[in-house]
Amino acid sequence: MNDTNAPAKLNPPVFYSAAGLIILILLFAAVVPETADAVFQSVQAAIIENGSWFYVLAVAIILISVLYLGFSKMGAIKLGPDHSAPDYSKISWFSMLFSAGMGIGLMFFGVAEPVMHFLAPPVAEAGSVEAAREAMKITFFHWGLHAWAIYAIVALILAFFAYRHGLPLTLRSALYPLIGDKIYGPIGHIVDVFAVIGTVFGVATSLGYGVTQINAGINYLFDIPVSDTVQVILIIGVTLLAVISVTTGLDKGIRRLSELNMILAVLLLVFVLLLGPTVFLLQAFVQNTGSYVSELVNNTFNLFAYEKTDWIGGWTVFYWGWWLSWAPFVGLFIARVSRGRTIREFVLGVLLVPAGFTLMWMTFFGNSAIDMILNKGVTSLGEMVENDVSIALFAFLEQFPWSGFLSLVATLMVVVFFVTSSDSGSMVVDMLCSNGRDDTPAWQRIFWASGEGIVAIILLLAGGLGALQTMTIASALPFTIILLIATYGLIRALRVDVHKKETLQNNYLTASSQSNKNWRERLHNIIDFPSKSVGQRFLLQVVEPAFKDVAEEMEASGLTVTLQVEDKNLKTFRVVHGDEIDFIYQVELASHIQPAFIYAEGEQEDAPEEQKYYRAEVHLREGGQDYDILGWSRDAVIGDIIDHYHKHMHFLHVLR
Numbered sequence: 195m196n197d198t199n200a201p202a203k204l205n206p207p208v209f210y211s212a213a214g215l216i217i218l219i220l221l222f223a224a225v226v227p228e229t230a231d232a233v234f235q236s237v238q239a240a241i242i243e244n245g246s247w248f249y250v251l252a253v254a255i256i257l258i259s260v261l262y263l264g265f266s267k268m269g270a271i272k273l274g275p276d277h278s279a280p281d282y283s284k285i286s287w288f289s290m291l292f293s294a295g296m297g298i299g300l301m302f303f304g305v306a307e308p309v310m311h312f313l314a315p316p317v318a319e320a321g322s323v324e325a326a327r328e329a330m331k332i333t334f335f336h337w338g339l340h341a342w343a344i345y346a347i348v349a350l351i352l353a354f355f356a357y358r359h360g361l362p363l364t365l366r367s368a369l370y371p372l373i374g375d376k377i378y379g380p381i382g383h384i385v386d387v388f389a390v391i392g393t394v395f396g397v398a399t400s401l402g403y404g405v406t407q408i409n410a411g412i413n414y415l416f417d418i419p420v421s422d423t424v425q426v427i428l429i430i431g432v433t434l435l436a437v438i439s440v441t442t443g444l445d446k447g448i449r450r451l452s453e454l455n456m457i458l459a460v461l462l463l464v465f466v467l468l469l470g471p472t473v474f475l476l477q478a479f480v481q482n483t484g485s486y487v488s489e490l491v492n493n494t495f496n497l498f499a500y501e502k503t504d505w506i507g508g509w510t511v512f513y514w515g516w517w518l519s520w521a522p523f524v525g526l527f528i529a530r531v532s533r534g535r536t537i538r539e540f541v542l543g544v545l546l547v548p549a550g551f552t553l554m555w556m557t558f559f560g561n562s563a564i565d566m567i568l569n570k571g572v573t574s575l576g577e578m579v580e581n582d583v584s585i586a587l588f589a590f591l592e593q594f595p596w597s598g599f600l601s602l603v604a605t606l607m608v609v610v611f612f613v614t615s616s617d618s619g620s621m622v623v624d625m626l627c628s629n630g631r632d633d634t635p636a637w638q639r640i641f642w643a644s645g646e647g648i649v650a651i652i653l654l655l656a657g658g659l660g661a662l663q664t665m666t667i668a669s670a671l672p673f674t675i676i677l678l679i680a681t682y683g684l685i686r687a688l689r690v691d692v693h694k695k696e697t698l699q700n701n702y703l704t705a706s707s708q709s710n711k712n713w714r715e716r717l718h719n720i721i722d723f724p725s726k727s728v729g730q731r732f733l734l735q736v737v738e739p740a741f742k743d744v745a746e747e748m749e750a751s752g753l754t755v756t757l758q759v760e761d762k763n764l765k766t767f768r769v770v771h772g773d774e775i776d777f778i779y780q781v782e783l784a785s786h787i788q789p790a791f792i793y794a795e796g797e798q799e800d801a802p803e804e805q806k807y808y809r810a811e812v813h814l815r816e817g818g819q820d821y822d823i824l825g826w827s828r829d830a831v832i833g834d835i836i837d838h839y840h841k842h843m844h845f846l847h848v849l850r
Contacts, residue, residue: 204638207383209627212390213645219391219665220649223658234664241671242511247497249514252674254494257343259681263350264541268688272536273350273529274357275817280534282449284543289452290531291548292459293618298400298611299337300459300555301604302407306586308333308560309567309579316509326564327485330478333560334486335493336513337552339545344517346544348525348677349532351684353540357533358691358816359775362630365389365522368676371683375773385676386626389522392669393626394642395662396520397619398649402659404612405429405650406584411605414588415598426651432609433647436616440639448618455610459551462603463558469594470562479557486553518670521677526622530632537688563590616646690845691816723807724824729783730762732810732824737781740831741767767835777842779835780813781823814838 223230263269272278280287311329318324348368355370356363366382373381405425412418439447467475532540563579563586566572578589591600620643621632627642628634653659724732738759745755748769758766763783770776785806810824812834823831 203628203631204634205383205386205627205629207380208386208390211383212387212394212623212627215387215391216394216645216649219395219662220652220658223661223665224652224656227656227658227661230658230661231664234661234668237668238515238664241515241668245671246511248671249511249518249674250495250497252678253340253344253514253518255678256347256681257340257494259685260343260346260350260541260545263685263688264538264545267692268685269538269541270536271354271688271691272358272534272817273353273540274533274535275813275815276820277813277818278357278534280532282531285456286449286453287531287543288547289456290449290618291528291544292551293448293452293455293611293614298404298608298615300552301587301608301611302404302583303337304555304559304587305563305590306579306583307336308556309563309576309586310583312564312567313576313580321568323568326561326568329564330482330557330560331485331489331493332509333556334482334553336510337556338486338549339490340494341513341517342545342549344514344521345524345528346541347681347684348521349528349544350537350540351680352526353529353532354537354684354687356529356630360815361775363526363529364626364630365526367630368680368683371687372679378773388669388673389526390623390626392519392666392673393523393619393623394646394649396523396666397616397646398653399659399663399666401429401432401612401616401646401650402654403584403663404608405432405654407587408432408605408608408612410582410585411588411601411608414585414592414601415605422655425654429647429650429654432612432616433644435609435613436620436647437640437643439613440617440620440643441636448614448621451610451614451617455607455614458603458607458610459555462600462607463555465596465600465603466558466562466594469596470558471565474565475558475561478561479554482557482561483553512667515667515670518674518677519666522673523619523622526625527618530621530625559587559590566590566593616643619646687845693841718825723788724809726783726785726806726808729808729810729824733762733765733781733783736826736828737765737810737823737831740828740835741765743828744832744835769839771846774846775815775842777839778813778815779838781810781831782813782818784809784811815842 809822
């Protein structure tokens, strides 16, 4: 088990292996980009031809699994101890989800994809009203619930095992239900190296392509030429900003940039709505959403098997592979910022809120662009999109009043989105190389943030971006197989937790009734409001001897037990299980404000403002259990420890 109080340490097998392989792959893609592109393209073509059905089926299973987890009994389980609270407000949380998961993609494809589907739909007549409907249905499908479900399932797996069961917050923990403590060996190292390579190249290729859009924006605003030199300077600038952000930490750098981008996104969205065909866009959003929901099942499983088109390989399978290839990075980042939320709250937040905003964005930008081409005769917009996707957004904004201002906001958003993608990617890679810890030395975060920029520059100049993008998407196939197995393991583990949670609800009633000699003593334990000294005496005279009795018996059977009894307000009983999850039983003296009804009439005003009473509350590894054992007998406390240890051993049995 990891000692969370010790300084974060670099994991050499992951760090050096990943860095070495990145250099080798980078040299292959940069020195012989045509050969690399041909190799990776052939691999991707083979996957699309023979495995498109698997991608489609796998993503459907993932979406169904996420919905099941969110709306079943398992939805009440927290991603963290039972008493934990979320680390971030909902606004900050949504902002970071949006920035890491989809933000830059919306800027790049918000106009381009609907227009491309409108001009070249899979089944309808190009440029027709029916093509417009189909274009928005397809766009909604590609950017809706499925994409966020892929991110959500990875984040759920990692957050559950890390925050609830003390495993490292790295991709290797997803394999715990399959291989147990072997995740700490070579297999776990390989999985984390795979995640590091995918994240670095995913961020680098996006950074390389993204600067073309930034270059297009500043070319429109300031007439700065579109060239490799300008784009290299832009990558260096974005990388420097990312280094500054990642060194300031998650709470200051990434969170604040994400909130800034959310404000800018809402501002730009409102401008497009108000300056465009407002009523039509609102009508279109309602209709698009209805069409998307009504045809969700059909579209989910549609492989165009009878139409014999290669469209699905160029679009849907490409997107599913892209989302899956980004899932280790985005999923780990979402897990990092989601501690303390219930699974139901997590699923609603990660699936519905970002997806809803994404679909609104696609409607307001996509439908506006299609309306310009179809009804207002701005055919040049379609031609520009077909010729250069990177200028689609700025060609679209040029049709609005205050186009210069809107383009300036859009360019700023693209820059900030890339900075947040780069710094969150650097943080994730650093965590993967440091056993899941994010309190690492600054040089490690600077190393990875700078490395992503250097990789992007080399590939941009050598022409290897296409090869690396293809490789990244092709790598999604083995990851998908692992992810489906890990999803099954997560559901099994959650079922055990549900059982534990249900049995714990009545645990204290049985023990409490056994711990009292008569009904008067039991009643006084309920209605009394003990002082701190009473609680400390109970911990010293009852809880501590109970811990020692059980520890002696377990040690006689060969188990390793540690007791922490130096704190007057907290006693900890731990059974060490080596590389498996330790058993922890704590009794903590917790203070509470006395209720007003305990004062006689007229005395309440004279009572202290915060008169406290104390409860001896039980905490397990899962967190506080919301029951008080103050007043129990030593035998009752021993019985409670043994009951919980029995459940813990069953949990480990299920996971093995």
